[in-house]
Amino acid sequence: MSATIDKTADEKPGDEKPSNEKPSDERILQTSPLKKLLSRPELGSVVGALAVFVFFACAADGFLNAASLSTVLYASSTIGIMAVPVALLMIGGEFDLSAGVLVTSSALISSMFSYQMTANTWVGAGVSLLVTLAIGAFNGFMLTRTKLPSFIVTLGTFLMLTGMNLGFTKLIDGTVSTKTIADMEGFPSAHDVFASTLTIGGVGFKVTILWWLGLVALASWILLRTRAGNWIFAVGGNQDAARAVGVPVAKTKIGLYMGVAFGAWISGQHLLFSFDSVQSGEGVGNELIYIIAAVIGGCLITGGYGSAIGSAVGALLFGMTSKGIVFAEWNPDWFKFFLGAMLLLATLLNTWVKKRAEATT
Amino acid sequence: MARFRTWAVIALAGTLSLSLSACSSTGGKRAEDARKAAAAQGRPAVNTPRWTFAMITHSGDGDTFWDIVQNGAKQAAVKDNINFLYSHDDQAQQQAQLVDAAVDKKVDGVIVTLAKPDAMKAAVARAEKAGIPVITVNSGSAESKAFGALTHIGQDETVAGEAVGDELNKRGRKKALCVLHEQGNVGHEQRCDGVAKTFHGTLQKLYVNGTDMPDVQSAIEAKLQADNSLDAVVTLGAPYADTAVKAKNDAGSKAEIDTFDLNAQVAAELKNGTLGFAVDQQPYLQGYEAVDLLWAYKYNGDVLGGGKPVLTGPQIVTKDQAAALAAYTERGTR
Numbered sequence A: 001m002s003a004t005i006d007k008t009a010d011e012k013p014g015d016e017k018p019s020n021e022k023p024s025d026e027r028i029l030q031t032s033p034l035k036k037l038l039s040r041p042e043l044g045s046v047v048g049a050l051a052v053f054v055f056f057a058c059a060a061d062g063f064l065n066a067a068s069l070s071t072v073l074y075a076s077s078t079i080g081i082m083a084v085p086v087a088l089l090m091i092g093g094e095f096d097l098s099a100g101v102l103v104t105s106s107a108l109i110s111s112m113f114s115y116q117m118t119a120n121t122w123v124g125a126g127v128s129l130l131v132t133l134a135i136g137a138f139n140g141f142m143l144t145r146t147k148l149p150s151f152i153v154t155l156g157t158f159l160m161l162t163g164m165n166l167g168f169t170k171l172i173d174g175t176v177s178t179k180t181i182a183d184m185e186g187f188p189s190a191h192d193v194f195a196s197t198l199t200i201g202g203v204g205f206k207v208t209i210l211w212w213l214g215l216v217a218l219a220s221w222i223l224l225r226t227r228a229g230n231w232i233f234a235v236g237g238n239q240d241a242a243r244a245v246g247v248p249v250a251k252t253k254i255g256l257y258m259g260v261a262f263g264a265w266i267s268g269q270h271l272l273f274s275f276d277s278v279q280s281g282e283g284v285g286n287e288l289i290y291i292i293a294a295v296i297g298g299c300l301i302t303g304g305y306g307s308a309i310g311s312a313v314g315a316l317l318f319g320m321t322s323k324g325i326v327f328a329e330w331n332p333d334w335f336k337f338f339l340g341a342m343l344l345l346a347t348l349l350n351t352w353v354k355k356r357a358e359a360t361t
Numbered sequence B: 001m002a003r004f005r006t007w008a009v010i011a012l013a014g015t016l017s018l019s020l021s022a023c024s025s026t027g028g029k030r031a032e033d034a035r036k037a038a039a040a041q042g043r044p045a046v047n048t049p050r051w052t053f054a055m056i057t058h059s060g061d062g063d064t065f066w067d068i069v070q071n072g073a074k075q076a077a078v079k080d081n082i083n084f085l086y087s088h089d090d091q092a093q094q095q096a097q098l099v100d101a102a103v104d105k106k107v108d109g110v111i112v113t114l115a116k117p118d119a120m121k122a123a124v125a126r127a128e129k130a131g132i133p134v135i136t137v138n139s140g141s142a143e144s145k146a147f148g149a150l151t152h153i154g155q156d157e158t159v160a161g162e163a164v165g166d167e168l169n170k171r172g173r174k175k176a177l178c179v180l181h182e183q184g185n186v187g188h189e190q191r192c193d194g195v196a197k198t199f200h201g202t203l204q205k206l207y208v209n210g211t212d213m214p215d216v217q218s219a220i221e222a223k224l225q226a227d228n229s230l231d232a233v234v235t236l237g238a239p240y241a242d243t244a245v246k247a248k249n250d251a252g253s254k255a256e257i258d259t260f261d262l263n264a265q266v267a268a269e270l271k272n273g274t275l276g277f278a279v280d281q282q283p284y285l286q287g288y289e290a291v292d293l294l295w296a297y298k299y300n301g302d303v304l305g306g307g308k309p310v311l312t313g314p315q316i317v318t319k320d321q322a323a324a325l326a327a328y329t330e331r332g333t334r
Helices: A033-038 A043-059 A066-091 A099-116 A121-146 A150-173 A187-195 A208-225 A227-237 A239-244 A249-275 A286-296 A308-327 A332-360 B002-021 B028-038 B064-079 B092-104 B117-129 B157-170 B186-198 B213-226 B238-251 B264-271 B283-300 B319-330
Strands: A197-200 A203-206 B051-057 B082-088 B109-113 B134-138 B152-154 B175-180 B202-207 B232-235 B256-260 B275-280 B315-317
Touching (some): A066 A227, A066 A249, A066 B092, A099 A249, A099 A286, A121 A187, A121 A249, A187 A249, A203 A208, A208 A249, A227 A239, A227 A249, A249 B092, A286 A332, A308 B092, B064 B082, B064 B238, B082 B092, B092 B109, B092 B117, B109 B283, B152 B283, B157 B186, B157 B256, B175 B186, B186 B202, B232 B238, B238 B264, B238 B275, B264 B275, B315 B319
Parallel strands (some): B051 B109, B232 B256, B256 B275
Antiparallel strands (some): B275 B315
């Protein structure tokens, strides 16, 4: 990725607004809409997702039922809500290994605060939002102050949070899961917001799907239409060059980590309000799934390239594969193998399509 | 390249000669095949239609205990002409989604574990709304009825823990360690709390990462080294008993190792006195009965248990019974 802070590969297709920037080398070239489409980062994953969809539509009976697809979408949305901010963070050139357990932490804080203070559940959710954002800010602050790799910093946070989740839950509740808050004030409305099911044409769709699509839209707008989006691409592409031209690197990275924390808060509240109580030991390992979803969606591990829509397609691919295997009635012993093979194939297809696309532009 | 070829030839010759000259006349695959051939020919014993039952558990990957449950369920499925589907995930949200997937498939019966009851509530309700009978197994005896399941088949974990506490008293133990290998499993907490309830001595808890055996061993070892007055270690799963034995030997401790659940290794170690006792909850029955009772419900509207859980344990197994169980643990049904 070059050190330019202008967007090249990330123009919205069909966007014909004349830019007020000085015309320079490649951007005055008239490119056809098809070529523009081919240069999108998420194109490969879309092809991969279509391939997987067709595959399971043939291999698994019942996969094409509306109810089954709703289950697949729900499974995808629970990954996708986190994959969006994680993708942004990866475009900004960093990792967050604490994202998986942060979801559980967020749900635990919300539940225990409401219960112990006998407060309206919205108060607990608010406190949880503040604390979760603070943890995200801590990640970003540690990273920018210590100059340690994000891998190390967030690995530390991940382990600390895992311990704190269990330790605090045992300390406060005396067991490994929180007490139910389903009978408290504010629960019904919070349940509606975070965990309700919308019935469309006799099929129940979980509200998380809406949250997911909303986050994808928001993140796409930030990336493609705002100055902050430019900064994210810049710090991920080349941090030093970005700093040299006046991009607030530290602020951007802390903001990105807080974005992940915000996603974790939404996921955490969903966990809490759909299940009434939270298991303290969960969430470990999910951080890798979020990263995988982002990478399948076209994010580069090295940063500076990717898209929010891609992360959504990556999450959809993951959801289709994990549930498709069940619908296809394959032996669950091989589940992880199939999952790995599918993901590898999808990503290979993804890179192949991208290479072909670059060759034709 | 030439050197590589020489090595390849040597290696090939070596393996060939080894495999030809080193046949064991005891044990191994041949003995296992013979046993399998002698076992029942899998044919249905009924002429009911081929129903599909899905079992969804909270097991992690590659778990001995759930393997035995599956063996029971599969044998019952063969007998009852059932198409048996098994899936599992140790994260509550994923497990609930798997139940949803089974309901989407319009299966004829669902068997589910309620280790994380709150998380499973909506999914179980959805199954019942779709007219699919549900039987809960292994964990969730308290919630099963409220969720509208036909029956719960399993062991009351607190009662099992209390039985262990009594047995420890009988053996004159003073200070015991309870090793929990799955953080967040309510059933495990209940077991340790049950032990604490009836045990006259002091009980300490130790959390270990059950998916990482070396970690389990070093954690127990460190604990035994740090406190040499510990005279009993209770593990909550059969595979961990053997690890605890290794840890005890390395730490030079005198503690007696006792465990929940059985496997071949535990049966052998009970027999030679390495382990004190085991508490069995008969997982084979949990799988077998779940499928069989669903079949009976579909065929005849029968429900077992009269609204109370059907208990499959606890059964204390000591040196005296271990010999008889060896053959069963070998074939993976105890």
